Amino acid sequence: MPRFSLIVPCFKVQGFLRECLDSVLTQSFGDFELIAVDDRSPDGCGAILDEYAARDPRVQVLHLPENVGLGRARNAGLAHATGDYLLFLDSDDTLTPGALRAVADRLAETLDPDVLVFDYARTYWWGGTRRNVLAEVLTEAGPDTFTAEEYPRVLDLLMVVWNKVYRREFVRSEGFSFPPGYYEDTPWTFPVVLSARRIAALDRICLNYRQRRQGNILSTTSRKHFDIHDQYERVFAFVAQREELWGWRPYLHRKMGEHCLDVLAKPDRLPPADRAEFFRRTAAMFRAHKPEDALVDGEVGALEGSWTGYRIRRQAARAGREAVRRAELVRGAAAARARSGWASLHAHRPLDAQLVVYSASSHRGVLGDPAAVYAKAREIAPRLRGVWVVRDAETAARLPPDVEHVIVGSRRCLEVTARAKFFVNDVNWPGTLAKRPGSVHIHTHQGTPLKYLGADLLDKPGARLGLDVPQMLRRADRWDYSLVANRHAELVWERAYPCHFTSLRTGSPRNDVLVNGGPSGAGDSGDSGGFRERYGIPAGHTVVLYAPTRRDYRRGGHVDRIDLARFAADLGEGHTLVVRLHPSLANGPARGMGLGELARRGIVVDATDEPHPADVLLATDVLVTDYSSVMFDYANLDRPIVVHADDWPAYTASRGAYVDITAEPPGHVAHSYRELAWLFASGSWRDEESAQLRAGFRARYCEFDDGRAAERVVRTLLLGEPMQEASAVRIPGQAAGRDTLTSA
Template sequence: MPRFSVIVPAYRVQAYLDECLESVLSQSFTDVEVIAVDDCSPDLCGEVADDAAARDPRLTAVHLTANVGLGRARNAGLDRATGDYVLFLDGDDTLAPGALQAVADRLDATADPDVLVYDYARTYWHGRHTRNVRADLLAEREPQVFRLEERPELLRLLTVVWNKAYRRDFVTAQGLSFPPGYYEDTPWTYPALLSARRIAVLDRVCVHYRQRRSGNILGTPSEQHLDVFEQYDRVFAFLTARRLERWRPVLSVRMVDHLTAIFNKGGRVPRHKRAEFFRRARAQYLRYARSPGAPGASGAPRASGAAPASAAAAGAAAGSASGAAVGVRAGGGVRVRTRHLLVRLGTRRAFQLLGAEARLLARAHDRTARAARRARAGCGRLYYRLQLRLPLDPHLAVFAAYWYRGYSCNPAALEAAARELVPGLATAWIARPAYAHTVPPGVRVLRPGSRACHRALARATYLVNNVNFPQHVVKRRGQIHVQTHHGTPLKKMGLDLADHPAAAAGMDFEALMTRVDRWDYSLSANRHSTLAWSRAYPADHTTLEYGYPRNDALAGAPPGPAARARLRARLGIPEGATAVLYAPTHRDYLPGHVPPLDPGALARALRERGAHVVLLARAHYFHDAAPAAAPPAGVLDVTAHPSLTELCLASDALLTDYSSVMFDYALLGRPIVLHAADWEAYRLARGTYFDVTAEPPGLVCRTADEVADALASGAHAAPAAAALLAAFRRRFCPYDDGHAAERVVRHVFLGQVDRPPVSGRRPPPAGAAARALPRPAGSAVTHGE
């Protein structure tokens, strides 16, 4: 009996079916059977399924003798399923890499619930990916397993079957099956959620939901769109049969939202059927909007604290939240109430006028906003061009990092060193308003796009960044651009991404190289980086293989016991606990923030093994929004902490996957654990410069259980792991001795290019104080405004 049965119905999807099936069969989790059901498709779907079955015995191809529709094709697959859990996947969609492992881990962590709900992302034919707009509803908070009454807001999610895993014996016990007709997911989804005694969620994109340019059945005009009324009749019949009438007001709101969404999609209901559709929508509303007995007082579960007094009030409370899930722009509470009222009154023309007005207002607002942005940008560019005609300021240096996300990384270390070492230098830092507080006193803060920022970019002699400045910035004669980068590269970068289109989506390589041509200096931490940068960014600039300035704080003398204790206390690390910094990297092939490990589940597993460990969870800077809920026990969310260096110093070990933080953390001589569950998928999608699982900085784990065992048993700090770390340090940390920033400043700002070469320098033992370098003579530094 396999863990999963994945059922894939196929009809007129010959262009996508092979990719769909391969996305399942190539998963790192292999305990799966795939049932591809050819719904008597007139194209080559049957042959594609047969070919895949010939390649992999885990796939069974089922050929129906007549076209029965999506729902009954799924039933045919259910009849043959033998797995513990059943998953559905449409033939033109795909599973995200690592999805089945993530689902399996979550099912194990929640003790096999009846239904597990996971997330999806829409993938468009032109290459854009967008995560489900209601991903916030899938936050993994306590209780981890629940009934729908405890989280009724899940009803706001799209009513589809393919974003869930269903325990097969639950499906059998409840007699769940698909009816004929369009919108067959509706009378499956609601009964499944309402019947389940144990539901869990997985906050991860597991399905890529293809938005086809053409050929989508639900996007084409057909009288079968009127099937939706019979589907909702089945839903409400289920409520009556199961004595669940208290849910009627909530589901009637979802029904009206769904019906109006279909009506508002001009390409669905044929013109000659629109009047009939609206009449039937009104009849459905009047039939189901209120529970029998005392209207409006049925005790229906209330989502997210709302307290509707009637079905109409429920529509006002829940409509705006649910509208996005079915593709409707709600337009605010008043508009939602008005829309429901017009359906109840049956005033179709007024409803259509309301929709037309909303669309016109939205388009006008979008046009006005775009025009205002263009006007502001145009004025700023003109001002910048005028400033280019004025002389450079030889005493001004402008710094930035991470697309203006505040004072950090190599540029911050260089700014601090330049203020100390360069007489008369004035420094300025470009930061968005939300990050202005991170800039230290004495450094002028520049808001991106402001006149002051344009003036500084045009007239500063020194421009320092760990990413590129915007395309419109001109390299003036006499200006010096310093590209510091922001990590030793494991993943492919720059022009090396040309062979990896998934990671290079939308990248303009010609525009990239015009920005690279502005560089005068490119910093490198080691010979590996020097070679990688030279391939990825081939241009006429000087490489300074001096080590990384941001690592000076890690390579020099560490804080004493008292200072470290204060730092750990500020972070909330309990006394006596082992602090493990968890810092995963970004996945280009996974839209949105999808942490490879569930920190809460890992913390529980460590407690069960008797380990006193606290996880410092640090999201990648692409996903640095505030968390949606309080972190679970044993986890501290440190994403918003301004200093990664402080987090490294405060922790006792690092847990990461493919993040460049491993190259920095190695300087501390503390254990590093790599969680490489999706290494093959990551390497194929992003491309890498070497196999980090073959040359790791410590123990390599493939599963969450292996990570928990390693940390709890101490294997992560055993001599074998320490030997791997030592070899890793020798290769990647040859120049990090605590004085990299000084070397760069002396070369770039002071022109001291005749200093002895640093080639062959080796890092001191972890924690040892480095030899002090001589300081330049001169007066104290003065700071500009």
């Protein structure tokens, strides 16, 4: 008996079917049967299914003699299922890599619940991907099983059949099946979820829900949408037969009204001549099933009135929204004029020579190089007043209480930025910020550049998608100083940003803590931030940090290069795998592709949200990365670095690179996962060759990082003291002398 029976009905999807089937048959977990149902499809679906069945014994094909529709096609497959669990997969959707393994592990962990709900992502025909906006419902469900009554938020999720797996014996004993019709998911999902005695949640994207250009069947204009009434009648009939479910009747009553009104509100669903009839049937059903204690308010209250009243109400609502929009535009224009006037007023006042304005990572908080400069200025130049620009009130609430701040765009922000003498940022200031004569703009950057930036992106159309390079250069024209950690960075910035600034060989201020962070060695990594203690990493463990970067050849930037669960297992006892995603991927599908679930189960540590990367770097014993610039920072710790470069040609073709990191690496290079696993299994990741490669890399790229970069910036630029030369990284054979300033 297989663990899973995957039932895949097929009708007019020949263009998508192979991708669907391949996504199942290439799963790392192979204990399943795939029951494909040819619903008398007029295209080539039947032949494709027979082809797959001929070469894979796990595929069973049912050819129906006539077209019966999605629900009955599922029933046909259900009758042949022998697996412990059922998964209904639409034939234009796909499973994500590792999905079945993740589901199987979660089922085992929760001792075979009746239903397991997993996450999904919408994939669009133009290449975009968006994670389920209610993913937090799965996260907050917790590790234990529950019922709908214990955790009613599970009903907020999209009530469809394909984001769940079902214990087959539970389905059989309850007699669940699919009715015919357009809305066949409704009388399946509500009875199943309300009846389940044990439900589990899996916070992982296991399915890609394809958003076709012309929409799905529910997006077509047809009288078939009247089917929704029959399907909810089935739901109400089911509940009426089970007294223990009667408490759900008010919820289902409102849900039915909202669902039907949602269909009515979409102009592409019903023919205009049928809209009044649809409303009246909905209203009659709403009245017929209204419980005595049902609360009727909000939009569903329209169902207690007439079709004419509903239309008037809708028209009034549209008129009201338009009036609000116009009022907001007027208020916005007036506020903009007021802010402009306020800024102009303060722009005529003298610059405040003691005022320093800071920002980092597009106003995300006290971070990076600007944070290091700010901290050092408070220490050695307390007369300077530092003010941070932050993006919103939520960000401001996370700041330490003694940090003065302003919210971007506010009148207070306009006043501060109009008066400040000094500006410190690691990205460009917005174009609305005018540079006053006499002000000093200090640009710290965000690390040593490996991939193309600035003007060098002009011949990389994929990498500059959505990026206005000329505008970027106009903003860079405001720079007075560009901080560099090595001569390579100095040359790159001056080429990529052909503007009038002075390169200052200060080192990277944020790396001071790494240079001064303490000795390396497992269990004694100089973790000043207490990272290991916060995450419960056992003393003596070798901590492996995996920090991949984004890919420009894939829309959205995320590409799974390593099976994290396998890597953690292959590292073996005495090791902890820590994962830190690129900041631009932190809130996208990347977390949902397994990282969040693996972290919950304690297989890996997810350090993506750690605000201070130095705390993570100091706590780890070896870095595994692909092409992330974090390798240049990590080299300051003089700890092993392994480069996983399995897609280097594709990466360089799409983004471009200033350095061939596979030819001049900071340590061993793995061109496949097999090579990566071998480096750790053999211990080669920390051998003498690794140390030699790292020494040469440090000599080139940690050249000016001597632990005093922040002090150098404060004394030289904010206090006007003479520039003190950075101490060299003492690598045998490196020349000691160097210039201190060059002009771009």
